[in-house]
Amino acid sequence: MTDERTYDVVVVGAGSTGENVADIVVRGGLSAALVEAELVGGECSYWACMPSKALLRGTEAIAAARGVSGASAAVTGEQDVQATLARRDSFTSSWSDDGQAQWVAGAGIDLVRGSARLDGERVVVVTGADGTETRLAATHAVALCTGSEAAVPPVEGLRDVDPWTPREATSAKEVPGRLVVIGGGYVGCEMATAWSALGSTVTVLERGERLLANAEPVAGDAVAAALRGAGVDVRLGAAVQSARREGTEVVVTVSDGDGPAEEIRGDQVLVAAGRRARTHDIGLETVGLEGRGYLDVDESLQVRGVPWLYGVGDVNGRALLTHMGKYQARQAGAAIVARATGADVDLSAWSPFVATADTEAVPSVVFTDPQVASVGLTAARAAESGRPHRVVEYPLGNVAGSSLHRDGxxxxxxxxxxxxxxVLLGVTFVGPDVAELLHSAVVAVAGEVPLARLWHAVPAYPTMSEVWLRLLETWRG
Structure with a gap:
């Protein structure tokens, strides 16, 4: 028996992106159904941002105390691993979504649990855990907010060793004795930092010649040096050839291209080698689209060629970050409401209906020690785009507020x-606790604030923000 319902908008995927789309359209006077097959709140709440940062925070706090003479004398023991894991669990509500489901109901959104597939124009069929089907018809729009998932590269035997993906790495109940991390991007570096600090012997295998390949080179170099200083074995130019299990051990075969292959042994392996869109098996073929890959969307997040369908968040591949998914949700939600009510949708740059920050002013933070906080273009991307530019650098340690913040x-x-x-095309900060410096850079980049104007944005003394003055002085020469 099939239950049939009609809404103005059907949102598939109840992560933070989908929650925000549904909330915005309901606030705009439309009705909405929110469909979720797993936990309401999605990846960020249970397997990404929140648990990973909870795992890292204790390490940050200890490093901060040890970095200040006088305070360092108070650090007389080691991190309590079980207490850290328990605190992590508290931020995920022990993987219960009861609280978030209550929020959805309170917001006036109907929650439909089950796996969703498109079934032709403006129709979504949801199959519940008990096999029952609910057919949802959308009067105005369907928003696909299905996100992304870990990609496991086609390495011989890798899937057979039951590897961790970021989900398992952030939710593990015990510290692995030896952890082999495949990939030196954001996730690989953060999880190497976290589990090494909690007692694991960690090896990082990065195929490229630098960690954090998409960041400024100084960032990857600084993080690699810090990880090595913490006892992590960082291997660059390391191509993984195969993996196998021998009893309880995982054996990863690696080649650097110069000598014979080497075997790296561990108790667990984490694959942190990128993401892929969750677009397979959601019925895209029923509306004339390919069934795999990221969705091609316009500036209002509308899927090109299908005017009633929206692809919001990771699913479109534009900026795979929680805050950018929520940003896109605000833009898409506003556009859906406007179109449903017959209002004009302005697609010019920086209008309330379009997403442009997700290409020009994307902020991100890597919560290693040192942290890497960046927004906008790197020097390499500016050069690739052909934009005339100049790179200005200044050592943060020479700022009075920084030396007060941490010795040396x-x-x-x-x-x-x-x-x-x-104007600024991009800004990167590398150093302890630089995440809190980032939003001023986001405003400057997104607002295209002229440097002449920034001279009048006076930083308080003595704070780390005084680096803005030093950058401007260096620019002026």
Missing amino acids: YEGTAIAVVDTERE
């Missing part, structure tokens, strides 16, 4: 300046 503070601030318009 080391870090770097990098600004990529458009030399024709004299």
